Amino acid sequence: MNRSFAVFTGVAAVGLTLMLSTQTSGSAPAGTLGKATLSKINANARMTAGVHRTQPHRLAIQVDVNDPATMNLVLNNVSNTVQHYSEIGQKVEIEVVAFGPGLHMLREDTSPVKARIKSMSETTPELTFSACGNTRENMTRAEAKEIPLISQAKVTKSGVVRLMELQERGWSYLRP
Numbered sequence: 001m002n003r004s005f006a007v008f009t010g011v012a013a014v015g016l017t018l019m020l021s022t023q024t025s026g027s028a029p030a031g032t033l034g035k036a037t038l039s040k041i042n043a044n045a046r047m048t049a050g051v052h053r054t055q056p057h058r059l060a061i062q063v064d065v066n067d068p069a070t071m072n073l074v075l076n077n078v079s080n081t082v083q084h085y086s087e088i089g090q091k092v093e094i095e096v097v098a099f100g101p102g103l104h105m106l107r108e109d110t111s112p113v114k115a116r117i118k119s120m121s122e123t124t125p126e127l128t129f130s131a132c133g134n135t136r137e138n139m140t141r142a143e144a145k146e147i148p149l150i151s152q153a154k155v156t157k158s159g160v161v162r163l164m165e166l167q168e169r170g171w172s173y174l175r176p
Contacts, residue, residue: 053090053091056090056091056092056093056126057081057085057090057091057092057093057172058092058093058094058095058166058169058170058171058172059081059092059093059094059095059171059172059173059174060094060095060097060163060166060167060171060172060173060174061074061077061078061094061095061096061097061173061174061175061176062097062099062102062159062163062173062174062175063096063097063098063099063102063105064098064099064100064101064102064159064175065100065101065102066101066102066104066105066110068112068113070102070176071102071105071111071112071113072113072116073176074096074105074176075113075116075117075120077174077176078094078096078120078124078127079120081094082094082124082126082127091126092126093126093128094124094126094127094128095127095128095129095130095162095166095171096127096128096129096130097130097132097156097159097162097163097166098129098130098131098132098135098153098159099131099132099134099135099158099159099160100132100135100159103131103132103135103136103139103147105117106129106131106149106150106152106153107147107148107149107150108148108149108150109147109148111150114150117129117150117152118150118151118152121152128154129150129152129153129154130153130154130155130156130159130162131149131153131154131155131156131159132155132156132158132159132160132162133155133156133157133158134157134158134159135159136149136155
């Protein structure tokens with residue numbers, strides 16, 4: 001028997017079993033989510049939220065474009081993540097790593113979001129902003145002037161290497 005066919009048959013059997021168990025329990029017709037099913041999903045979400053976690057969640061976010069919409073999306077993602085884990089009593093650490101054209105997010109002279117970063121940094125101590133030193137050096141040469149960074153930014157030698165190291169340490173990665 002063809003291995004792909006055997007895998008497909010197994011998956012189909014599991015799906016059929018799940019559909020039939022939903023129909024026989026009277027909670028909802030196949031292919032729909034009834035109130036009972038949704039309450040089971042919500043109960044599972046509450047159980048997950050109640051699990052005691054000693055280590056903080058860790059999220060590394062990449063910014064590599066000079067686009068205000070993307071920069072604001074990143075900050076929205078940060079806010080939503082911090083709010084979620086705060087609501088369920090768990091800790092989270094977030095590091096935004098800017099490199100290439102994305103370094104404009106952390107430049108004092110060109111950042112379209114510097115006021116928002118300042119405000120968020122004051123209320124969210126678990127939030128870090130890392131600026132790529134290689135990009136900063138290249139911009140300094142190209143513009144023939146020192147590139148000023150916002151006070152919330154810390155310089156890392158290489159933004160890409162920083163992201164790799166965070167992922168190697170188990171951090172989740174997001175590129176919006």
